[in-house]
Amino acid sequence: MQESSEPQLKIGLCQLSVTSDKKVNNEKARSSIEYASKQGAKLVVLPELWNCPNSSDFIPLFAEDFEDEESASSFETMSQVAREQKITVVGGSVPERSGDRLYNTCCVFSSNGELLAKHRKIHLFEINMEGDITFHESDTFAAGSDPTIVDTDVGRIGIGICHDIRFPELAMLYRDRGAHLICYPGAFNVSTGEALWELQQRARAVDNQLFVATCSPSRDSAGSYPVWGHSTLVNPLGEIVATVGHDESVVVTEVDYSAVRITRESLPILKQRREDVYQFIGLNE
Numbered sequence: 468m469q470e471s472s473e474p475q476l477k478i479g480l481c482q483l484s485v486t487s488d489k490k491v492n493n494e495k496a497r498s499s500i501e502y503a504s505k506q507g508a509k510l511v512v513l514p515e516l517w518n519c520p521n522s523s524d525f526i527p528l529f530a531e532d533f534e535d536e537e538s539a540s541s542f543e544t545m546s547q548v549a550r551e552q553k554i555t556v557v558g559g560s561v562p563e564r565s566g567d568r569l570y571n572t573c574c575v576f577s578s579n580g581e582l583l584a585k586h587r588k589i590h591l592f593e594i595n596m597e598g599d600i601t602f603h604e605s606d607t608f609a610a611g612s613d614p615t616i617v618d619t620d621v622g623r624i625g626i627g628i629c630h631d632i633r634f635p636e637l638a639m640l641y642r643d644r645g646a647h648l649i650c651y652p653g654a655f656n657v658s659t660g661e662a663l664w665e666l667q668q669r670a671r672a673v674d675n676q677l678f679v680a681t682c683s684p685s686r687d688s689a690g691s692y693p694v695w696g697h698s699t700l701v702n703p704l705g706e707i708v709a710t711v712g713h714d715e716s717v718v719v720t721e722v723d724y725s726a727v728r729i730t731r732e733s734l735p736i737l738k739q740r741r742e743d744v745y746q747f748i749g750l751n752e
């Protein structure tokens with residue numbers, strides 16, 4: 468495993484309150500990234516759908532064609548602030564328009580503002596809990612089909628968006644391809660959030676012996692979707708390094724990549740896999 472000469476870095480999780488005014492959302496994203504940067508963060512994560520209320524009537528109106536500067540104000544904001552603050556930005560997600568389709572897309576920018584990767588949410592959230600919540604994300608978005616691993620100044624990072632966290636195979640693939648951190652911008656709702664948000668993060672971290680960072684909008688975000696919040700960093704032992712409640716807040720905390728090596732050396736489960744007994748198709752790619 469490669470370990471950089473500076474295995475420790477500060478990460479900022481920007482839990483934003485999303486409004487129905489895109490300009491305000493862009494300003495909030497900008498100021499929260501500036502704040503995290505002033506606290507020494509070299510990497511920030513924004514929430515899922517941070518520029519737009521999570522609702523099918525807003526999403527098509529707020530969607531951006533990233534090729535078209537006129538429509539892509541959130542894309543441009545992320546790129547500019549990454550360059551100005553010299554910080555790597557995992558840009559949560561924004562609705563992306565591509566032809567006649569919409570995708571729920573996370574853009575990753577380097578510390579000089581260049582687009583490094585674009586992750587289109589692979590698993591769209593579908594839920595029918597009688598008397599509680601019904602949500603069909605596929606009514607609005609098309610699903611992406613590509614895993615996203617990105618090499619940045621601050622390490623090799625795997626990207627998933629919210630419901631993607633429920634699929635352990637994706638996290639295993641990222642681990643196999645050398646990620647030491649997986650970032651999941653997300654917006655669990657209050658029902659699944661209370662039961663599963665922390666559990667899913669800790670499970671992905673402990674099974675793969677790597678860091679998991681999540682970033683959610685805050686509860687008071689616009690729209691009818693009841694957001695759980697609780698943006699969190701989990702270490703390779705599955706312990707919570709830092710978390711927050713449901714209010715708007717920027718969490719700045721430390722990722723110490725040496726914990727990945729130490730955990731894997733002391734509990735070498737990844738070397739003990741019995742490929743003669745079971746096989747994972749993502750191996751050795």
Ligand SMILES: NC(=O)CC(=O)C(=O)O
Binds near residue numbers: 653654
């Ligand atoms: N945005 C989502 O994918 C929501 C989700 O997974 C949930 O449990 O809520």
